[in-house]
Amino acid sequence: MAQADNETIDLEIIVQDTQEGKKPELRLWLRMLSTTKLISQEIRRRLRTEFGATLPQFDLLAQLYREKDGLRLGELSKRTMVTNGNVTGLVERLEGDGLIVRETPHGDRRVTVAKLTRKGEDSFSAMAKAHEGWLRDMMADVEPAAIKVLLDDMSLVKASVSNHLSEGESA
């Protein structure tokens, strides 16, 4: 099924992505979207089957992994680009799995801080390592120089986009 039909499927989603020099911003977006979808489906499948996790969950765990003292849910919401209400749901599932805990610090009882448990650290650590390997395999044919260029230029895109959204939302 996932057999690559090299000849037929170009997978260039949406509109025509084959017109030279026409609407380059749109073409770039569509190419990013299809490429991301391709990678994302594979990553999600493996996260699910090998770790029983989803991508948003992985994302959230990653944020906590680099902040050993935990993060307030509002901050977690900003960093993961997930709304407050939905962060609550994500956090509940992860807490149910024993990967994180919620704590209310003294001082401001409105605040909730989420942090990884030991189990969460170990679990995420394994996921991240596997994740890295999957990506290296998938991008095996891409020259290091191309990856470097993509990294830099993608930052420019991200900055431009952030800039031109509703002013004043970057944490």
Added chain:
Amino acid sequence: MAQADNETIDLEIIVQDTQEGKKPELRLWLRMLSTTKLISQEIRRRLRTEFGATLPQFDLLAQLYREKDGLRLGELSKRTMVTNGNVTGLVERLEGDGLIVRETPHGDRRVTVAKLTRKGEDSFSAMAKAHEGWLRDMMADVEPAAIKVLLDDMSLVKASVSNHLSEGESA
């Protein structure tokens, strides 16, 4: 923290990634993912509020827009990277909105072909035009040269990924 090798999962994951030159494939993926998410949320919001459509629906319509004779659902499934069963659901919603119709051609009664209605053509046409404008605005700060490079290099990534997906599944 420890600076070991395997254990250093300094995953600047997903939304923020501001790290040194390690694990470039993973970093690229995370940057693509966060950038795509950023754009995608904005596009989805506008598609929904201005056209009452979703991104997968837009994607599906786009495939039909460039194939005036319509496409079989299986082909639609491949092109949109959506499973067969879920294509059925997508198609039903779009048919309910009067944007597309399903037909069974003579010759093979197992086959269903979806094609745009006149209303669907007009509707998609408007969406695509708006879509293009949104993207141009969002990427206003990105030099044309950078966009061109990104387009090319993104193709390499996509090709590599496609290539290594099929491999993994031919067991």
Added chain:
DNA sequence: TATTGTTATACTCTATAACTATA
């Protein structure tokens, strides 16, 4: 028997808004 598409199911994500409990 294989293919094409449908149905069924379960779960998760996404978005919005109203609500609470603090402050």
Added chain:
DNA sequence: TATAGTTATAGAGTATAACAATA
């Protein structure tokens, strides 16, 4: 009044698998 988080709701997307009709 404003803030932090929760609850409620509704709608879609996603993945799997079983199924019917046709070839």
